[in-house]
Amino acid sequence: MKALCWHGKGDVRVDTVPDPKIESPRDAVIKVTSTAICGSDLHLFDGYMPTMEAGDVLGHEFMGEVVELGSAVTNLQKGDRVVVPFTMACGACFFCQKQLFSCCDNSNPNAKVAEEAMGHSPSGLFGYSHMLGGFAGGQAEYVRVPFADVGPYKVPDGLADEKVLFLTDILPTGYMAAEQADIEPGETVAVWGCGPVGQFAIQSAWLFGAGRVIAIDRVPERLEMAKRLGKAETIDFMNVKDSVYDRLQEMTKGRGPDRCIDAVGAEAHGWGSTPAVVDRVKAAVGVGTDRPAALRQAIMCCRKGGTVSVPGVYSFVDQMPMGAFINKSLVMKTGQTHVHRYLKPLMEKIQKGEIDPAAIITHRLPLADAPKGYKTFRDKQDGCVKVVLKP
Structure with a gap:
């Protein structure tokens, strides 16, 4: 598949990488239909985040269609449209039970690295360094989603991607x-x-x-x-x-x-x-x-x-x-956002027309043009406020 990969400060490229696969019974594989460039991605682009490695797949704001499911994921079906929180949560630990989902104790396999920098590890994040899990991100054609029985949230019929995409983070x-x-x-x-x-x-x-x-x-x-x-x-x-x-x-x-x-x-x-x-x-x-x-x-x-x-x-x-x-x-x-806590109430506000997330989008690009999108967004060129990518 095609994916946007980090290769060093100021150097991101669309590469061909292996397709993701189910690795755990709680996994899902999502075919990405929309993804976005976040301001936090610019910290990676500008070289401010340690523990990045060449070839890492970027992106933590994404949504799409479920194409594969692990055996323990019973809340989703193939073909469901879902938005995926950028923070990963197991749903069962002390912090998840308190709805402090971005503090999840069980979703960062590299917790020891984060503990050295922060004292305690936050949750794993998509596409955001090996200190925070080393998970491949969603600026790609497909992405593996761990804890899919907890994170992905179904999109009601009739809502376009651009109306709900930003529920994933911003x-x-x-x-x-x-x-x-x-x-x-x-x-x-x-x-x-x-x-x-x-x-x-x-x-x-x-x-x-x-x-x-x-x-x-x-x-x-x-x-x-x-x-x-x-x-x-x-x-x-x-x-x-x-x-x-x-x-x-x-x-x-x-x-x-x-x-x-x-x-x-x-x-x-x-x-x-x-x-x-x-x-x-x-x-x-x-x-x-x-x-x-x-x-x-x-x-x-x-x-x-x-x-x-x-x-x-x-x-x-x-x-x-x-x-x-x-x-x-x-x-x-x-705090990193406890995204899971807000999905239902904010989805309802979108459905009621109390807020229109799509109104902030200024640029829509194919995934192939993602490197250009990063530079345009970082340098605030061409009136750029928000870039949405279409794999």
Whole structure:
């Protein structure tokens, strides 16, 4: 089959690789009908994620048709259309029983490697390094899905792929970010980053009762989308009179936003501040990884007693304003998304028309053009917000 494979920093190629096979009674094989490029994939593309190996198949946002089933999978049938959570969950461990599915104890066969980096291992992930399981991803014609008796969720008749594809990751991620922000009715929510996750965090903030949503970015088409789809006020951080902090202080009469969401993560561009410049230099010379300018800014801007929600991906960060975090009595909530928890309620919202995930798609490409899609998305060319690939 054809699959998009990682071959090093900035080097992804569509290769011919062996077709996946059933390896466990709990497996399924899915014929991929739609897959997408995620902002997290760019961390792999840009070389920020360790334990990648040449030839690894990428992709964790995918859906398709069931073509093979292991003997223990009784909840699915061949021919079912399913969306597949990017996080793997056994369904039975301590964490799965608490619906903390991305913390599953049993789905990462390389847990020892993750424990060395993090203390404890999160769940296995599709197409996201050997530290997180070494599983082949879904930017391919077919993919093996472990724990298929727990993960894949059937798509109701009449819903096109593009309406439901993002249930695999970015829609629940944005929704969980808003949920974890602990928004109270009428509060002001500031969202850093108007990429795909940011767009869904903005839209979800209204569902949790926000009275005002402020979106922060530098890319005109993303800011325009935040206005149009998310009904947000916007700040272009490249074109503020003083700083984002000063602008937010002005907009909130000196109090600061009640809840702040960092939907940027490790590759924030940052601008002007000394820490942001240091971040870029360290990353350029290979002595640092993360550029946490957005997270620093969210902590500094959030009102006292507020919440900072972080769906953005990080590895190791420094120069964090922990004094501000402590003295302002802030709460931070984070986590890989517990996708399984949100599939049913968000599917219902899509069916009711409360949210239209397909509206953020700007580019549709065949799988053969995936390398071009990565570069277009990474470099924010051609008005690119979200790329969907068709194997």
